[in-house]
Amino acid sequence: MTDATLPEQIALKLRRDILRGTLAPGDPIKERDNALDLGVSRTPLREAVRILAKEGLVLLRPSRSPVVADPSLKEVRDAVVVLQALETLSGELACREASDAEIAEIRALFERHHALSETAEGDALIELFEVDMAFHTAIARASHNPALAETHAAYLARMWRQRYLSAVQRRARERVRSQHENIVLGLEARDPARVGAEINAHLAALINNLTRLFEAREAGRDTTSNERDIE
Amino acid sequence: MTDATLPEQIALKLRRDILRGTLAPGDPIKERDNALDLGVSRTPLREAVRILAKEGLVLLRPSRSPVVADPSLKEVRDAVVVLQALETLSGELACREASDAEIAEIRALFERHHALSETAEGDALIELFEVDMAFHTAIARASHNPALAETHAAYLARMWRQRYLSAVQRRARERVRSQHENIVLGLEARDPARVGAEINAHLAALINNLTRLFEAREAGRDTTSNERDIE
């Protein structure tokens, strides 16, 4: 018996497919076909789809195939604003609640992210990005508020794809590194105001970055230097 | 016209049962029995349980009956802290985004709540409370950030029962009224700092209130523990 329940496993697989682009935004997810493809029955696949729907990755429509979500700029921005509030709160609480070991772990993730960010190319970018996610998730967990950590993780997952596109850009890496470092320093000093301000700034920059990305995508395919073609 | 899907309807019924106390915390929710009781099959009931699980009202355990959640004081407090952040953000955004009509609606809810709070007794307390919920929900919606409103609503629902127990108390009503009024005034002045501070204070008071309630309940539980053992 595996730790993860079957619907969770299916959800995980579908999530990766969605976020990597194998399942393009707008694609319908037909219960029967996908169930057959994965060799499972419709029931657990159905549950998996519900999980993804709750995460905001797929859209449920009454009496219609669920479709992979294709969030507008406003929707992404709205979500990041919430994420900003959640993560700022996490950081402030972590200053009070986190153990030294947890803060050390956060620093370790920062260092690893930094190292990877200098060399990573191609497929390694996914690892780079997963370390990035782990960094932010670790902060949320360090708040010692499970509900907060869970909601934070949900928002993070919801924007996996957008954040991925953003994190891949070379131009943003130096800024990200410096902001991450400031966050870590703030945590080590256990200075809530500083950590809060740094996280706020970090996510505000993310919003700008995503906005630019969206506008570039709207404009056309000419700007291929940073944006990798997924579809 | 199936505005409400069957699982949603079931979830609604179970939610009311849980929050009104018909289904006591710790009670198992057995798929078969409940499905038979409600005259539906296990499949939609199963989905309903998942919905409630995502809302935090029931706890899912691997290979075990889901049980009605019985949150500890820390869990409730953690959730309120998140709610505080979400609602504060809502209020601040609402100052910028809300239409005059929306703010007027919020004021109307405040007036209605105030009026009810002077007279309500017995069953009318539920209406009083629902107006209270509507007031806070309206603020979240006035942020014009659907994701935020949705998450906020989820947290509100999760703590329906705790908030209900708190809101029923006579002693807190005057404080609640004055804080609600300050929030409305802040919104009408479109002063984010003021609204944020007032909402923060309001929910901080809620935390205190809930803490007191929990301590009272713990004391009461000890005296009745013998009866429970005898059955």
Add this chain to the structure above:
DNA sequence: CAATCGCATCTGGTATACCAAAAATCTGTT
């Protein structure tokens, strides 16, 4: 030739039957 009506089919929603794991109980032994 186009528009519309109807039928075939595809899709999700629901019910039910089957399976495997876990809990409780009962029995046999010490």
Add this chain to the structure above:
DNA sequence: AACAGATTTTTGGTATACCAGATGCGATTG
């Protein structure tokens, strides 16, 4: 009488069969 093991029963997990509604295509008619 107490403890351990096995069996039975209860439970959730999964697969599948059935149903109703929506959709798209095609034929027929104006």
